[in-house]
Amino acid sequence: MSxxxxxxxGILSLLLTAFFGAAAAAxxxxxxxxxxxxxxxxxxxxxxxxxxxxxxxxxxxxxxxxMGDATALHQKIMAAxxxxxxxxxxxxxxxxxANYIAEDVLLPIENxxxxxxxxxxxxxxxxxxxxxxxxxxxxxxxxxxxxxxxNISLEVMxxxxxxxAEAGLAVPSTWDEFNDVVRSLHxxxxxxxxxxxxxxxxxxxxxRSHGGxxxxxxxxxxxxxxxxxxxxxxxxxxxxxxxxxxxxGFDWQFELINERAALATNTIVSKAYIEADLxxxxxxxxxxxxxxxxxxxxxxxxxFGIFQVDDEKSRAAWEFLKxxxxxxxxxxxxxxxxxxxxxxxxxxxxxxxxxxxxxxxxRVGLETLEFAQPxxxxxxxxxxxxxxxxxxxxxxxGLMTPEQALRDAAQKTNRILLMAN
Amino acid sequence: MQNxxxxxxxxxxxxxxxxxxxxxxxxxLYLAPAALILFTFHLFPIVYGGFISLHQWGLKPxxxxxxxxxxxxxxxxxxxxxxxxxxxYVLTTVPxxxxxxxxxxxxxxxxxxxxxxxxxxxFAPYITPLAAxxxxxxxxxxxxxxxxxxxxxxxxxxxxxxxxxxxxxLTLLGRFLGVKxxxxxxxxxxxxxxxxxxxxxxxxxxxxxxxxxxLTQIPKELFEAAKIDGANSFRVFRHIILPILSPTTLFxxxxxxxxxxxxxxxxxVMTGMGWGGAGASGHPLGTTRVAxxxxxxxxxxxxxxxYAMAGAxxxxxxxxxxxxxxxxVAGRRVFxxxxxx
Numbered sequence: 001m002s003x004x005x006x007x008x009x010g011i012l013s014l015l016l017t018a019f020f021g022a023a024a025a026a027x028x029x030x031x032x033x034x035x036x037x038x039x040x041x042x043x044x045x046x047x048x049x050x051x052x053x054x055x056x057x058x059x060x061x062x063x064x065x066x067m068g069d070a071t072a073l074h075q076k077i078m079a080a081x082x083x084x085x086x087x088x089x090x091x092x093x094x095x096x097x098a099n100y101i102a103e104d105v106l107l108p109i110e111n112x113x114x115x116x117x118x119x120x121x122x123x124x125x126x127x128x129x130x131x132x133x134x135x136x137x138x139x140x141x142x143x144x145x146x147x148x149x150x151n152i153s154l155e156v157m158x159x160x161x162x163x164x165a166e167a168g169l170a171v172p173s174t175w176d177e178f179n180d181v182v183r184s185l186h187x188x189x190x191x192x193x194x195x196x197x198x199x200x201x202x203x204x205x206x207x208r209s210h211g212g213x214x215x216x217x218x219x220x221x222x223x224x225x226x227x228x229x230x231x232x233x234x235x236x237x238x239x240x241x242x243x244x245x246x247x248x249g250f251d252w253q254f255e256l257i258n259e260r261a262a263l264a265t266n267t268i269v270s271k272a273y274i275e276a277d278l279x280x281x282x283x284x285x286x287x288x289x290x291x292x293x294x295x296x297x298x299x300x301x302x303x304f305g306i307f308q309v310d311d312e313k314s315r316a317a318w319e320f321l322k323x324x325x326x327x328x329x330x331x332x333x334x335x336x337x338x339x340x341x342x343x344x345x346x347x348x349x350x351x352x353x354x355x356x357x358x359x360x361x362x363r364v365g366l367e368t369l370e371f372a373q374p375x376x377x378x379x380x381x382x383x384x385x386x387x388x389x390x391x392x393x394x395x396x397x398g399l400m401t402p403e404q405a406l407r408d409a410a411q412k413t414n415r416i417l418l419m420a421n
Numbered sequence: 422m423q424n425x426x427x428x429x430x431x432x433x434x435x436x437x438x439x440x441x442x443x444x445x446x447x448x449x450l451y452l453a454p455a456a457l458i459l460f461t462f463h464l465f466p467i468v469y470g471g472f473i474s475l476h477q478w479g480l481k482p483x484x485x486x487x488x489x490x491x492x493x494x495x496x497x498x499x500x501x502x503x504x505x506x507x508x509x510y511v512l513t514t515v516p517x518x519x520x521x522x523x524x525x526x527x528x529x530x531x532x533x534x535x536x537x538x539x540x541x542x543x544f545a546p547y548i549t550p551l552a553a554x555x556x557x558x559x560x561x562x563x564x565x566x567x568x569x570x571x572x573x574x575x576x577x578x579x580x581x582x583x584x585x586x587x588x589x590x591l592t593l594l595g596r597f598l599g600v601k602x603x604x605x606x607x608x609x610x611x612x613x614x615x616x617x618x619x620x621x622x623x624x625x626x627x628x629x630x631x632x633x634x635x636l637t638q639i640p641k642e643l644f645e646a647a648k649i650d651g652a653n654s655f656r657v658f659r660h661i662i663l664p665i666l667s668p669t670t671l672f673x674x675x676x677x678x679x680x681x682x683x684x685x686x687x688x689x690v691m692t693g694m695g696w697g698g699a700g701a702s703g704h705p706l707g708t709t710r711v712a713x714x715x716x717x718x719x720x721x722x723x724x725x726x727x728y729a730m731a732g733a734x735x736x737x738x739x740x741x742x743x744x745x746x747x748x749x750v751a752g753r754r755v756f757x758x759x760x761x762x
Contacts, residue, residue, distance in 0.1 A: 074721065074722075078721065081480050096724075099480060105481075246585075248564060248585050251563070251565050251566070254565060379724075382722055393587075399706070
């Protein structure tokens with residue numbers, strides 16, 4: 001073969017490759033990386049949902065990538081932002097979303113609500129307000145839905161119905177009754193009324209349910225170092241003295257399962273984990289968090305965020321979020337995960353209705369949704385959360401008086417707020 | 422060319438300017454690859470970190486704030502607490518690692534049955550990933566379900582709270598002995614001491630192996646001479662082994678101190694990875710929050726990169742100062758074999 005022929009064949013091959021390559025590129029779907037934190041069976045369930053979306057939307061390919069827990073995912077997102085290569089879509093915990101918003105790396109979801117492929121008035125009315133509230137942030141002085149709500153979990157009370165029945169006690173519905181039950185069921189070194197890993201959540205629940213506030217109106221100062229705050233701290237001391245077992249991390253589940261504690265308060269999602277190990281020891285009771293002068297429970301959630309990407313990708317990402325937020329998908333996800341639905345219509349879905357009949361937790365969750373409030377969601381909150389948690393721990397372990405602990409936490413909070421502002 | 426005597430005169434060597442320049446540059450060219458790596462991955466990050474520390478830097482670059490981050494961090498009591506925790510951690514790990522490492526090396530240097538098996542078993546913890554070690558030892562020291570407390574309870578004892586206990590170890594000992602420990606002298610928390618125990622267990626194998634390497638350098642004649650002179654085992658250890666191993670001890674103490682200052686994995690994993698009840702790392706009550714964990718928290722959890730970087734630069738200078746001090750002070754006492762021959 002002559003040199004000329006070889007050169008000709010080479011040029012022809014290149015031209016053909018370029019032509020078919022361009023044709024293939026024109027046909028190739030818009031690829032969206034979806035970084036998420038759903039492990040195990042929940043990860044599989046999410047992947048199945050994504051697979052269904054991909055098969056129904058040939059022009060878009062969502063690629064789910066598991067990135068570990070919320071902290072690990074946040075670290076990877078931080079590194080990706082620094083490298084100027086964030087994923088198109090990521091599941092973000094509200095704690096960290098505030099940081100992304102402050103750094104202007106997220107596209108506010110609300111931008112898509114009124115567009116040609118936006119949300120109908122019916123859709124908007126169907127979204128659970130608490131879910132929207134979790135996804136709403138202060139953007140230049142205006143409350144804006146920045147991320148798309150996906151998971152909702154809230155604080156409930158777990159109890160051992162047999163222990164309560166044996167002692168002739170009713171399920172406590174107020175904090176005073178709760179304290180009485182703890183005292184009544186406590187047997188020295190044998191049984192505790194309440195198993196509790198001291199943290200900020202119970203403090204917030206108690207504070208809010210007694211009319212207290214964490215901060216002043218313009219978020220410039222701590223407001224929990226007042227009479228109500230002190231009353232709450234004193235209540236915690238009383239609770240510990242009356243028969244609360246201080247646990248570490250998730251150990252409270254172990255104490256409840258092994259019938260060494262009668263009551264616990266934690267996220268509704270814990271139910272599945274407790275029941276997995278409970279066997280036929282007893283039927284786990286679930287009730288709303290007790291009330292003070294009013295009802296209050298902390299609600300959390302994770303949401304999907306769209307990072308700053310080009311128009312084509314952001315439209316595709318919104319298409320995915322809109323799809324996964326439809327009643328059918330919301331009901332499917334809720335049924336598998338134990339998280340509460342983010343749409344009211346999902347509660348009417350046969351899948352959830354069926355679960356509501358057998359699963360009291362869902363009924364309790366629906367009831368609690370009406371008064372549940374999220375934790376604060378501004379940038380400095382994780383630091384303040386840590387300061388208050390330390391104060392609660394110090395009081396629970398008897399290392400500080402309630403006054404000292406509150407004063408200390410308030411000073412730290414004010415310093416953090418000063419730095420943040 | 423020949424001179425008059427017919428001796429061929431050697432022409433003066435005049436290299437070309439290019440060759441001369443190349444010869445001059447040659448050592449630098451040889452050093453260049455290593456220097457490039459050193460600059461890119463070590464020096465540049467330090468300088469860039471210093472640059473970041475002068476800015477209000479979150480996820481992205483912000484405005485220049487001068488030394489503001491340094492002022493803030495130096496005014497934060499938690500930073501000083503974290504430094505104190507770091508010193509406690511260094512003091513409860515490095516001396517024990519050195520002592521036990523030397524002890525095991527001397528024992529394993531002798532002719533004992535199954536010596537290689539022992540050497541392997543001492544080294545095994547060192548090659549086990551720290552995260553796995555942290556999880557397993559976290560279970561072992563679990564207050565409710567841990568095997569240690571299980572045994573203590575079985576024997577009728579009162580189970581310590583281990584990783585949950587923020588009280589100082591000296592205060593706990595004082596309570597046990599009925600002695601009141603004054604404020605400020607409480608010592609590290611039991612939680613931190615528990616982590617130190619696991620740290621020593623992890624690193625002692627490394628120290629043993631390095632000491633074993635040092636022991637093999639000692640000429641056999643010295644041991645034989647000492648034996649003839651009637652020296653007992655202790656005197657052999659005191660006057661032969663200890664001085665000859667002093668360069669190894671200096672090396673291990675410097676490396677161990679730097680390592681302890683930079684420790685984070687084990688502490689982070691064993692204290693619940695930020696989930697330990699308090700909602701932040703350093704549980705319980707910040708008594709296990711060492712300086713690097715403080716920096717980590719500000720960087721990853723609070724996303725205050727500029728502030729965290731100021732902490733990192735301060736820690737860099739502290740480690741540098743301590744390493745130089747160790748070399749200067751201990752260096753005088755180091756005996757090198759062959760010195761003074």
